[in-house]
Amino acid sequence: MRITVTVNGREYESEVEPRTLLVYYLREHLELKGAHVGCDTTNCGACTVLLNGKPVKSCTVLAVQANGQQVMTVEGLEQDGVLHPVQQSFWEEHGLQCGYCTPGMLMSAYSLLEKKQDLTEEEIRKGISGNICRCTGYVNIVKAIQSAGRQMAEKKQLEQNQSEVIGSGN
Amino acid sequence: MAINQTEHRPMGKSIKRKEDPRFIRGEGRYIDDISLPGMLYMNIVRSPYAHAKIVSIDTTAAMEVPGVHLIITGEDLAKMNLAWMPTLAGDVQMVLATGKVMFQYQEVAVVVAESREVAMDAAQLVAVEYEALPALVDPFRAMQPDAPVLREDREQKNNHIFHWQVGDKDDTEEMFKSAEVVVKQDVRFQRVHPSPLEPCGCIADFNKTTGKLTWYVTSQAPHAHRTVLAMVSGLPEHMIHVISPDIGGGFGNKVPVYPGYVCAIVASLQLGRPVKWIETRTENIASTGFARDYHMTAEIAANKDGIVQALRVKTLADHGAFDAAADPSKFPAGLFNIVTGSYDFKQAFVEVDGVYTNKAPGGVAYRCSFRVTEAAYLIERTMDVLAQKLNIDAADLRFRNFIKKEQFPYPSPLGWTYDSGDYEQTLKLALDKIGYAELRKEQAEKRARGEYMGIGISTFTEIVGAGPSHTFDIMGIKMFDSAEIRVHPTGKAIVRLGVRHQGQGHETTFAQIVAEELGLSAADILVEEGDTDTAPYGLGTYASRSTPTAGGAAALCARRIREKAKKIAAHLLEVSEDDVEWDGSAFNVKGLPGKSVTMDKVALAAYTNLPEGMEPGLEATYYYDPPNLTFPHGAYICVVDIDNGTGAVKVRRFLAVDDCGTVINPMIVEGQIHGGLTEGFGIAFMQDIPYDEDGNCLAPNWMDYLVPTALETPHWETDRTVTPSPHHPIGAKGVGESPNVGSPQAFVNAVVDALSPLGVTHIDMPIYPWKVWEILRKNGVTE
Numbered sequence: 001m002r003i004t005v006t007v008n009g010r011e012y013e014s015e016v017e018p019r020t021l022l023v024y025y026l027r028e029h030l031e032l033k034g035a036h037v038g039c040d041t042t043n044c045g046a047c048t049v050l051l052n053g054k055p056v057k058s059c060t061v062l063a064v065q066a067n068g069q070q071v072m073t074v075e076g077l078e079q080d081g082v083l084h085p086v087q088q089s090f091w092e093e094h095g096l097q098c099g100y101c102t103p104g105m106l107m108s109a110y111s112l113l114e115k116k117q118d119l120t121e122e123e124i125r126k127g128i129s130g131n132i133c134r135c136t137g138y139v140n141i142v143k144a145i146q147s148a149g150r151q152m153a154e155k156k157q158l159e160q161n162q163s164e165v166i167g168s169g170n
Numbered sequence: 171m172a173i174n175q176t177e178h179r180p181m182g183k184s185i186k187r188k189e190d191p192r193f194i195r196g197e198g199r200y201i202d203d204i205s206l207p208g209m210l211y212m213n214i215v216r217s218p219y220a221h222a223k224i225v226s227i228d229t230t231a232a233m234e235v236p237g238v239h240l241i242i243t244g245e246d247l248a249k250m251n252l253a254w255m256p257t258l259a260g261d262v263q264m265v266l267a268t269g270k271v272m273f274q275y276q277e278v279a280v281v282v283a284e285s286r287e288v289a290m291d292a293a294q295l296v297a298v299e300y301e302a303l304p305a306l307v308d309p310f311r312a313m314q315p316d317a318p319v320l321r322e323d324r325e326q327k328n329n330h331i332f333h334w335q336v337g338d339k340d341d342t343e344e345m346f347k348s349a350e351v352v353v354k355q356d357v358r359f360q361r362v363h364p365s366p367l368e369p370c371g372c373i374a375d376f377n378k379t380t381g382k383l384t385w386y387v388t389s390q391a392p393h394a395h396r397t398v399l400a401m402v403s404g405l406p407e408h409m410i411h412v413i414s415p416d417i418g419g420g421f422g423n424k425v426p427v428y429p430g431y432v433c434a435i436v437a438s439l440q441l442g443r444p445v446k447w448i449e450t451r452t453e454n455i456a457s458t459g460f461a462r463d464y465h466m467t468a469e470i471a472a473n474k475d476g477i478v479q480a481l482r483v484k485t486l487a488d489h490g491a492f493d494a495a496a497d498p499s500k501f502p503a504g505l506f507n508i509v510t511g512s513y514d515f516k517q518a519f520v521e522v523d524g525v526y527t528n529k530a531p532g533g534v535a536y537r538c539s540f541r542v543t544e545a546a547y548l549i550e551r552t553m554d555v556l557a558q559k560l561n562i563d564a565a566d567l568r569f570r571n572f573i574k575k576e577q578f579p580y581p582s583p584l585g586w587t588y589d590s591g592d593y594e595q596t597l598k599l600a601l602d603k604i605g606y607a608e609l610r611k612e613q614a615e616k617r618a619r620g621e622y623m624g625i626g627i628s629t630f631t632e633i634v635g636a637g638p639s640h641t642f643d644i645m646g647i648k649m650f651d652s653a654e655i656r657v658h659p660t661g662k663a664i665v666r667l668g669v670r671h672q673g674q675g676h677e678t679t680f681a682q683i684v685a686e687e688l689g690l691s692a693a694d695i696l697v698e699e700g701d702t703d704t705a706p707y708g709l710g711t712y713a714s715r716s717t718p719t720a721g722g723a724a725a726l727c728a729r730r731i732r733e734k735a736k737k738i739a740a741h742l743l744e745v746s747e748d749d750v751e752w753d754g755s756a757f758n759v760k761g762l763p764g765k766s767v768t769m770d771k772v773a774l775a776a777y778t779n780l781p782e783g784m785e786p787g788l789e790a791t792y793y794y795d796p797p798n799l800t801f802p803h804g805a806y807i808c809v810v811d812i813d814n815g816t817g818a819v820k821v822r823r824f825l826a827v828d829d830c831g832t833v834i835n836p837m838i839v840e841g842q843i844h845g846g847l848t849e850g851f852g853i854a855f856m857q858d859i860p861y862d863e864d865g866n867c868l869a870p871n872w873m874d875y876l877v878p879t880a881l882e883t884p885h886w887e888t889d890r891t892v893t894p895s896p897h898h899p900i901g902a903k904g905v906g907e908s909p910n911v912g913s914p915q916a917f918v919n920a921v922v923d924a925l926s927p928l929g930v931t932h933i934d935m936p937i938y939p940w941k942v943w944e945i946l947r948k949n950g951v952t953e
Contacts, residue, residue, distance in 0.1 A: 019287065033203040034196020036418065038367045039451040043872040046367055074196035087194040091186060092171045094841045098673030099193030100200065100367040100418030121885070129881040132872075134367045134419045135673045137844030138880040147171075 003067040007032065008076030016063045022056075023047040025063035026073060034074035034103040038132070045131030048104035049073045055111045057130070074103035077110065085151040086110050086144070095144035097135035105131045109145045117149040117156070172837055175678075175693040179754060181686035181900075184837035188677040188692065198416040201371040201388045206444040209373065210239055212434050213289035214453065215279040215296045217271035220307075220528040220865020221320070222300035224270060227279060232295040237284035240437055241296065244268035244278070247436065254323075255402050255432055258425070258644055259502070261331070261493035262323070263531060265429045270303070272320060272491035273530050274867050275456035277429040282437045282445055305528040305865030309465065309488040312525045320491065320526045331493050331524035336507040336584050342519035345480035349471030353556045358934045359544045361463040361488070361529075361859040363455050364536040365877060366672070368418025370458055371448035372431050374438035382409045383438070387431060389414040389700075390424040390670055391710025394644060396702045398427055401645075403435065414700035420672035421849070422535025425496045425712050426459045456870040459496070460859060461536030463488040464544045468509075468552040476562045478571050481510055481518040483548065487533070489524050495533035496712075497540055498642045498649065504534060504541030507584035508633045511549035512593050512803060513571040518583040528865040536853075537846055537910035539634050539713045546630040550915035554627075554922065555931055563610075564627045564919065565601055569594060572629070579896075586633060588801045589895050589903075591829065596891045597629050600805035600827040603889055609809060617927055620951070622812040624924025628916035632802040634904040635718025639795045644709065650795040651719035652706035653727040655684060657788040659777040661770025663688070663695045665727075668708010669720040670700045674906055675838040676716065680724050682834050683900065687728030688735075689755045689769045706791055714904035717834070718800045718895075725899040727792035734788065735772045741781040742767050800895045800903035804828040808916040812924050814951050817943025819855065819921055821884040826912070829891045831903035839905050844886050846909025852878045853910075854917035858936050 004013045007030060014029050026032045026049065035058050038046035047058040050072040077084040086109050089095065096102040105128060112119060112127040119127070124145050125138065133141060172186035192198050229241045244266035247253040254262045267278050279296050283289035306312050306320055312329040319327050346352060372387035383405055389395050392412040400407035417424060430447045437445040449458070464485055471480040487503060489495060497504045503522035510518050534540060557567040572593040573580050580588040601607075609625055616623045639648035652668040665684050669676065681695040699705060708720060732752060739757035740747040743765060750757050757772070759765040776788035809823040826843055833839050856876035860868045869875035894901025914935060921937050922930055928949045933941060946952045 017287070024286075027203075028205075032196070033199075036200065036368065037202070038369070038418075039872045041451065041871050041873055043877075044367060074194075078195060083194065090194050091190045094172060094187065094837050096190060096193055097675070097841060097845060098367070098417060098419040099189070099198045102193050102198075103196040106194065125880040125883075129879040132367065132877050132879060134365065134421070134849070134877065135845045136841060137846075137848035137886055138883050139844050139886050140841060141880070 001064055003064055005066045005069060005071055007071045008073060018064055020063040021059055022061040022063050022066050023058035026058060032073050032075050036100055036103065038100065043132065045108065046101050046104045048107045048131060050107055050111060055108050074106050077106060084110065086113060086148040089144040089148035089151065093140050093144035093147055095136060095141045101131060101133040105133060105141060109148065113145065113149050113152055117153040119146065119149055176691045178691050179686060180682040180692050182833055183835065185678055185682060185692050185835055187675050188681060189675065200368055200416045200418050201373070201386060202448045204373055204386055204415060206373060206375055209444040209446055210282050210284060210441065211286045211289045212280050212282045212437060212445050212447040213293040214277050214430055215281065215293050215298065217267065217274060217276040217278050219271055219300050219302055220274040220305040221303040222271050223303060224267060225299040225301050228297040229279070231297065232281055232292040235288060235292040235295065237288040238281060238292045239441060240282040242266065242280050242433060242436060252432065252436060255427065257492060257494040258496040259493045260499065263492035263494050265432045273528050274865055275453065275530065275870070280433040280437065282441065307527055307529070307861050307863055307865050309486050309525045309527050312527050313486065313523070320528065329526040331489055331526060332502045333521065333523050334502045335521045337519035338517055339519045341517045342480045342482055345517050346469065346471045346482065349479055350473045351560065352469060352471050353552065353559050354467065354469045355552050355555045355932055357466045357468065357548050357551055357932070359462040359464045359466065359547055360935055361460050362536055362853050362857045363460050363859060363875060364421035364423040365455060365875065366419030366421055366423050369449045369451060369454040370424060370428060372434050373444050373446045374435040375444040376438040376442060378442040382411060383435065384411045384413065385435065386413045386415060388417050388424050390420045390672060390712050392670055392700055392702050393668055393707050394647065394709055395427060397647060398645065402432070412702040414670050417672035421537045422461065422712050423459050424672065425535060425710065426494055426532065428458055451872060452870045455859070455875055456867045457530050459494065459532035459535040460530055461534060461538060462544060463533065466544065466548050468548050470552055470556050472556060474560065476556060476560045476567045476570055478513055479516050481515050483509055483520045485522040487522055487524045488527050488529065489533050490527060490529040490531040492531035493524060494531040497534055498636055498644055500641060501540065505539065505633050506541040506545045508542055508586060508631065509545035509549050510582050510584055511546060512573060512629050512631045514573045515583055520584060529861055537849055537907045539632060539907045539911060540636065542633055543911045546911045547915045550628045550630060551918060551932065554919045558926060558931055565597065565606060568597060568627065568629050587798060588631065589798055589897060590893045591631065591801060591803050592891060592893050593629060593803060596803060596827050596829050597805040599889060599891060600807050600825055604807045604823065604825045622814065622924040624810045624920040624922070626808040626916045626918065626920025626923055628806040628912050628919065630804055630912040632908050632911050633799050634714035634802065634907065635796055635800040636713055636715050637799055638797060647709065649709045650793050651708040651723050652791065652793045653720060653723035654706045654791040655727050655731055655789065657731060657773045659774050661690065661694065661773040663690065664698060665695055665724060666698045666705040667720045667724065668706050669711040669716040671711055674711065674716065674842065675835065679834045679838055683721060683724045684728045687725055688731060714907040717902045717904045718898060719794060719796055721902055722796060722899045723792045723794035726794055727790050730790040730792055731788060735769060737781060737784065738772045738775050739767050742771065742775055797897050800831065800898060802828065802830040802903040802905060802908050804908055804912045806912050806916040808920040810920040810924055812942060814946060817939040817946055819937060819939070819942060821917070823887065824884050825887040825889070826909060827889045827891065828905060828908055829893050830905035830908065831892065831894045831898065832901035833890065833892065834902060840888050842906050843888050843909045846907065847886050847913050848878050848883050849910050850913030851883060851917065852876065854914045854935050855937050
């Protein structure tokens, strides 16, 4: 089947078998290897990507279901050579060890933080409960997400202030 | 927050990890990320039976599927003399079944095809006719003289694998006879599985023209795997290139050699094309190296003040269909004889018997330092049973029995010499920090109100760093490890090691060790591991051995570099070598402040301006054979609250105070502890791989075999004491496995403590809520 999918802002047109899973489409057709396969039963979340802005487990979505849709993967987080705050915070706070869960974890964290930056520990733990990490014990992941949230809120505030300054200039 | 890699004198600092930039961008390169031109895919046909005769295998329909290149059965391998392979434990294991299958999900045939999907489709068309045999699931039944013999290939016609005993039996018995108090406890450590997030897999790429085999594999021990492969296949070792790429977690699961690996290699040898095999989660849990499965009985002889005298332990170890445990050769039950723990037992006697059953083969793996987890769990659990019997506080009983600081180096009655420790200090810190006295007060008040709250203590001793060549080998290969350092003209260095990390942060910590020794920064050093063509020989990363072995090698290798550098520095400073001293950052002329030269200048001179007659270059290799093992220890305290209505256990607090000697990177050490505690939590409350009476595996996926998510995982608190190892070059002891070795008993002790007013003395793991609920119901606490 022929599908057209927009991934990280770029449009791809591909021929896929109807049974091709989105995760294998991303990994093997588009060479985007960030999303990983860990469990085959939709438990682990290593394959998490955003489909039209919502986190999905790409091992449980068919590539054809993404036809005409927007997909965002871990490869889309960094913009113009600048790491997204959530990537930077995972690095600073030691929120990863083997790195296998990290792309999926980052996408879940990104999705949470897009909605709300000031998250409690409980909200974060609930928000990432579909992503299993076998190495870190989650404490530093929680810290990293809180830290990223603070940075995003500050940036938002700064942008708001700037637009107010520009606004008042008019 | 972590600090920059450009920091000089980086030892002991939380330097930001060098490996992270690729992982946070999704650019880690794990085994399934590698794709080679012309690559084929392999799928394994597995047995639905735990025990059955193979009547026939018909591959006709599968071979007709377009895109199928090759199907291999056990009979095909038998013709090549490859149907069986040696295990690391000195047993043999079927690669593909011939005659009969011995466990459910056993490898029966493989299909190699153009794509993952075609291989999978065709595998389903391989028609295998079985004749079911009764399955032997209970290890105690398997030990009975009239039990059916599972391994007909062996000369020995029973299911007994080994008997191992350590200690003085007669002396121990004498002490038991005269003891004032004896406690006895049966303790089961259930079958669990390390389940790293990335399953196992490999790509075998045999080049028929050059005769060279390149084998990409998720291996914690690439050099050892190359040697084993050379022995099994007959391929010359120098023509086998093993590359272990980024590994998505190991925890011991990626130490053994699995049948799928051998089949992928055979297929590539036959076809002359790269063959990839990536297992599914079910294949990972149901067929690769499981852990534990020990049935233990411990007895402690003590006086009425709780001073322990002797320990007696009897254990039955269920190894499944083949003894595929990855233990050092002389230790069929690993280092289980650390079971006297942190206490000054006068005498001890331990027996372990290994037995075959119709279950998946393996043993040992899961962050456990060779059966140390079982030993630590057993002694810490039994010490609490003694405390309860004598009505002595659990912390107090431990203080009464600790090996004292001044007793080190301490010879244990089971044959180890503990290097160093200060158990009192560590437990005192833990008790103070958690507010033990107040918690006991709160508990008493709650008990009066019918509420169940518990405090569990674990004061464990680890044994890691295998190991000294006089005692430790695997298949005859001594368990030293190695480092090679090349300092380039501009003062930047490459360090290569015989170990292979899987998330432990070696690229950072080993850079810190070498940077500290050479006066450079971690940013100046590139650490490489996992490529047998470039790295020096070593036995790999598991059992917390990297820092005690390769860490020692790295430090001593750097010092070897520094010796030569000192000579060059003397030449540059135009003084004699005796007048030069190293201050940690530079070479100085004694008594002449300001007259100094740094390592980068020396490095340049090593290639441009040498003393007369000196060999150019600044490189060294060091093979480090440790004189002894290292003995990290810790004091863990867990506080739980029990829901009277449901039996659910809430871990309110968990504090881990660890002593792993010198700390290289506190951030990484803390991260290791968080991760290991989470695994211990999973084992204590969630994880088990049960089999039904027909040998069906009842938890072959992550819906039935539970791994902790962020939601149920407690918030971990940590602290540390530092008792350096007196014999390790930098005083480090290793830490990765301590939290898994130290934590399960803290959880269980806490739950038993909570329920002790109801007369509970022991609960076997995993402590599911229904087990607690049944106790509460039986005692009329709930309906």
